[in-house]
Amino acid sequence: MPVKLRVFSLNCWGIRYLSKHRTQRYAMIGDHLSKERHDVVLLQEVWSEKDFLFLKKKLGSTHPFSHYFKSGFFGSGLAVFSRHTIHDAYLYRYSLNGYPYMAHHGDWFGGKAVGKILLNVSGLSVHVFVTHLHAEYCREQDSYLPHRVVQAWELMNFIRHTSAGADVVILGGDLNMQPGDLGMKLLHGYTGLQDCFTETAAFDGCEQGFTHIMDNLFTNKQELIPLGGGIRIDYVFFKGSKRVDVRCESLTTTKGVVPGHPFPYSDHEALCAELLLCPSEEGKGESVPEKDNTAGKLSDLVNTVTEARTEVKVGVHCAERMRHTAARLAIMGLVLLLLELAIAAVPYLAMGADQPFPKTTFYLLGALCFAVLLSTTLLYIFYTMEVKALQGTEDQMRLAVGSLHERLREFPKAACKGRSQRECDGLDPNTPDPDE
Amino acid sequence: MPVKLRVFSLNCWGIRYLSKHRTQRYAMIGDHLSKERHDVVLLQEVWSEKDFLFLKKKLGSTHPFSHYFKSGFFGSGLAVFSRHTIHDAYLYRYSLNGYPYMAHHGDWFGGKAVGKILLNVSGLSVHVFVTHLHAEYCREQDSYLPHRVVQAWELMNFIRHTSAGADVVILGGDLNMQPGDLGMKLLHGYTGLQDCFTETAAFDGCEQGFTHIMDNLFTNKQELIPLGGGIRIDYVFFKGSKRVDVRCESLTTTKGVVPGHPFPYSDHEALCAELLLCPSEEGKGESVPEKDNTAGKLSDLVNTVTEARTEVKVGVHCAERMRHTAARLAIMGLVLLLLELAIAAVPYLAMGADQPFPKTTFYLLGALCFAVLLSTTLLYIFYTMEVKALQGTEDQMRLAVGSLHERLREFPKAACKGRSQRECDGLDPNTPDPDE
Numbered sequence: 001m002p003v004k005l006r007v008f009s010l011n012c013w014g015i016r017y018l019s020k021h022r023t024q025r026y027a028m029i030g031d032h033l034s035k036e037r038h039d040v041v042l043l044q045e046v047w048s049e050k051d052f053l054f055l056k057k058k059l060g061s062t063h064p065f066s067h068y069f070k071s072g073f074f075g076s077g078l079a080v081f082s083r084h085t086i087h088d089a090y091l092y093r094y095s096l097n098g099y100p101y102m103a104h105h106g107d108w109f110g111g112k113a114v115g116k117i118l119l120n121v122s123g124l125s126v127h128v129f130v131t132h133l134h135a136e137y138c139r140e141q142d143s144y145l146p147h148r149v150v151q152a153w154e155l156m157n158f159i160r161h162t163s164a165g166a167d168v169v170i171l172g173g174d175l176n177m178q179p180g181d182l183g184m185k186l187l188h189g190y191t192g193l194q195d196c197f198t199e200t201a202a203f204d205g206c207e208q209g210f211t212h213i214m215d216n217l218f219t220n221k222q223e224l225i226p227l228g229g230g231i232r233i234d235y236v237f238f239k240g241s242k243r244v245d246v247r248c249e250s251l252t253t254t255k256g257v258v259p260g261h262p263f264p265y266s267d268h269e270a271l272c273a274e275l276l277l278c279p280s281e282e283g284k285g286e287s288v289p290e291k292d293n294t295a296g297k298l299s300d301l302v303n304t305v306t307e308a309r310t311e312v313k314v315g316v317h318c319a320e321r322m323r324h325t326a327a328r329l330a331i332m333g334l335v336l337l338l339l340e341l342a343i344a345a346v347p348y349l350a351m352g353a354d355q356p357f358p359k360t361t362f363y364l365l366g367a368l369c370f371a372v373l374l375s376t377t378l379l380y381i382f383y384t385m386e387v388k389a390l391q392g393t394e395d396q397m398r399l400a401v402g403s404l405h406e407r408l409r410e411f412p413k414a415a416c417k418g419r420s421q422r423e424c425d426g427l428d429p430n431t432p433d434p435d436e
Numbered sequence: 437m438p439v440k441l442r443v444f445s446l447n448c449w450g451i452r453y454l455s456k457h458r459t460q461r462y463a464m465i466g467d468h469l470s471k472e473r474h475d476v477v478l479l480q481e482v483w484s485e486k487d488f489l490f491l492k493k494k495l496g497s498t499h500p501f502s503h504y505f506k507s508g509f510f511g512s513g514l515a516v517f518s519r520h521t522i523h524d525a526y527l528y529r530y531s532l533n534g535y536p537y538m539a540h541h542g543d544w545f546g547g548k549a550v551g552k553i554l555l556n557v558s559g560l561s562v563h564v565f566v567t568h569l570h571a572e573y574c575r576e577q578d579s580y581l582p583h584r585v586v587q588a589w590e591l592m593n594f595i596r597h598t599s600a601g602a603d604v605v606i607l608g609g610d611l612n613m614q615p616g617d618l619g620m621k622l623l624h625g626y627t628g629l630q631d632c633f634t635e636t637a638a639f640d641g642c643e644q645g646f647t648h649i650m651d652n653l654f655t656n657k658q659e660l661i662p663l664g665g666g667i668r669i670d671y672v673f674f675k676g677s678k679r680v681d682v683r684c685e686s687l688t689t690t691k692g693v694v695p696g697h698p699f700p701y702s703d704h705e706a707l708c709a710e711l712l713l714c715p716s717e718e719g720k721g722e723s724v725p726e727k728d729n730t731a732g733k734l735s736d737l738v739n740t741v742t743e744a745r746t747e748v749k750v751g752v753h754c755a756e757r758m759r760h761t762a763a764r765l766a767i768m769g770l771v772l773l774l775l776e777l778a779i780a781a782v783p784y785l786a787m788g789a790d791q792p793f794p795k796t797t798f799y800l801l802g803a804l805c806f807a808v809l810l811s812t813t814l815l816y817i818f819y820t821m822e823v824k825a826l827q828g829t830e831d832q833m834r835l836a837v838g839s840l841h842e843r844l845r846e847f848p849k850a851a852c853k854g855r856s857q858r859e860c861d862g863l864d865p866n867t868p869d870p871d872e
Contacts, residue, residue, distance in 0.1 A: 388508060
């Protein structure tokens with residue numbers, strides 16, 4: 001018997017004291033969820049535990065099972081409500097997530113992560129993932145791109161490594177990436193997850209599936225105009241297995257307004273996907289990449305990983321440059337401090353000579369040097385950790401490219417006819433080798 | 437056909453400028469490894485990448501595949517060498533790992549983690565894990581215990597969640613826990629991993645399998661005397677699956693001296709396990725806990741998780757207390773700073789009145805207040821993140837206890853005859869309920 005599973009996802013924009021009409025919006029969200037009774041509710045940006053507890057109380061009768069993922073300074077913002085028993089919960093914190101001194105962006109303080117819960121739905125093992133990646137503040141000059149690529153890589157690896165025993169895999173959340181972005185290609189290529197928006201025949205929502213739109217009262221319209229008036233950055237993905245065939249029956253999104261209310265649920269649109277799980281002997285869903293992938297697909301994946309690796313290398317260079325600057329400033333601070341102490345010590349040693357330093361200047365300069373020394377030392381430690389995390393990811397990517405090449409070599413040579421050796425090795429002939 | 441797999445594990449004690457005879461010891465380790473040609477070599481505390489590259493060069497012909505896991509400030513210290521192709525590498529950084537201001541212990545700066553590599557040995561999928569947990573500096577008053585329990589919990593979860601598709605699971609490393617310690621019970625109870633030392637009939641090594649012994653030239657003997665002259669904290673674990681039966685044929689450890697050399701390889705003893713993988717239709721190895729576990733075993737696991745949860749709760753209390761202290765100091769610093777500014781501002785406002793503050797005192801006090809404010813703010817952020825990580829783990833543990841209770845309830849009531857309801861629920865009748 002096919003099983004119907006309704007999945008809801010929403011970035012709640014729940015920053016205390018900053019997000020507009022937060023309390024009223026949570027009340028609206030709570031009403032909507034208890035009325036709609038989705039099987040699984042995946043929420044992001046629930047930054048305050050009080051708001052989670054409010055929803056938990058409100059949904060006590062409709063969604064008796066819940067989990068709030070804690071991490072970072074503000075928390076991960078991730079929360080799950082479920083009508084089915086949550087058997088297990090697991091969290092993976094991304095190793096990179098912006099910079100603590102970019103306090104106005106705030107991403108670093110929210111310990112961005114991917115949360116996983118395990119459900120048993122009609123005897124099927126359903127692995128549900130929820131995540132929220134680092135925001136994109138400027139698409140043209142995105143200084144956080146290496147961090148987001150690392151997060152996408154870690155998200156993909158987490159799903160791939162932890163869902164081997166799953167009958168059904170579901171991922172929902174605010175990925176802060178548009179379809180076709182590098183991180184999205186990594187996610188698709190490696191996990192084989194399917195996008196509800198592209199897979200369903202019955203879509204009802206904003207144009208092109210946008211989840212961040214001009215018609216939303218809370219949207220900064222100036223930001224969206226250069227992006228074509230809307231972007232799709234919130235998703236629900238699914239994947240079946242040999243035991244279960246999964247189809248997306250329908251996908252709906254809110255459209256900026258909530259009938260009967262003066263404002264929308266959030267500055268993002270909510271998604272609701274209706275999945276149909278058909279247990280079968282001949283279910284088609286299976287993990288990608290499998291042996292039966294075409295050489296072309298593997299070759300595409302090699303190009304994607306190579307591109308991602310290049311992006312991460314750019315990140316390594318930036319982080320190394322910043323670390324170098326921090327080290328130079330720290331040394332400068334130390335030298336100035338020592339110099340000042342030496343100059344001040346001269347009159348004491350020369351006994352009786354006049355103190356050449358006005359005391360005020362002396363202490364001010366001393367305090368300044370010390371502050372520079374301390375802060376640049378902390379930055380040096382931070383940047384070193386960033387470099388290590390980026391290099392670690394790059395090493396994993398290099399290994400991944402090697403593995404893909406090996407699998408490509410297993411394909412019969414015949415498939416390579418008419419293509420250059422470089423193409424046969426799965427390399428884009430126009431992409432430079434990142435090893436060089 | 438059974439396959440033989442030889443696994444080597446060693447904590448290399450490779451701290452640059454601090455560890456004695458580091459260069460000579462790495463040369464000795466390299467010689468030993470290239471002579472012995474183990475299938476998999478798991479190294480910990482390889483803190484310098486240069487040392488890894490030295491070994492990589494030296495083992496180029498015997499162990500063509502290697503991976504160095506990068507993380508934290510110094511790195512994770514984890515390195516793997518293999519005679520079989522490494523198809524994939526993955527790293528999980530523990531969310532807690534000591535305190536940055538405990539620089540003399542240094543654990544925080546080494547980004548402790550668990551690394552995973554994927555091997556294909558004679559068609560079998562072998563998942564190899566290597567890790568190094570936070571050191572234990574004082575067994576009686578171990579302030580790092582909550583952190584180590586969280587690490588053990590995360591290690592166990594990482595193995596459990598990522599090895600569903602494995603034919604063989606191997607874990608090696610310096611766990612900094614003795615057999616019977618809380619973290620070890622978590623690891624055994626949940627993953628079903630078997631300890632080579634207890635499972636093999638052919639052991640050749642130090643008394644009781646100790647890997648940190650008095651006879652080692654580098655050992656601080658004063659530390660080991662109260663611990664009975666030796667401890668076993670380095671391990672090789674294994675687990676089979678339905679497809680493969682795994683046996684430990686033999687386990688050997690070094691005994692403090694290396695014949696023909698003036699000093700040992702490290703301050704830890706090296707382990708070498710010989711595993712026999714027997715592909716079979718009726719392999720006995722299977723993941724634990726399975727349905728066929730006895731109620732007693734599940735009940736033991738409930739007690740272990742409950743104990744771990746209590747320990748984590750103690751950690752939450754400590755971290756909250758520290759956070760509270762940091763907050764109070766930060767407020768004090770801020771108030772003092774404002775007060776000072778106010779006092780200094782009075783003469784300016786009263787125009788012509790004498791400046792009551794000697795300038796030197798003014799600037800010194802100002803700098804001190806500012807330093808207190810800055811450092812306590814950073815500490816406040818750090819402790820908040822510690823509290824969140826501990827609370828997150830505690831939530832997962834509460835969920836785990838709930839799941840175990842549910843499975844216990846599935847056991848026939850008959851099994852409960854003669855036992856109290858509390859015992860039947862899998863609770864130690866003497867352990868208080870951590871929910872209270």
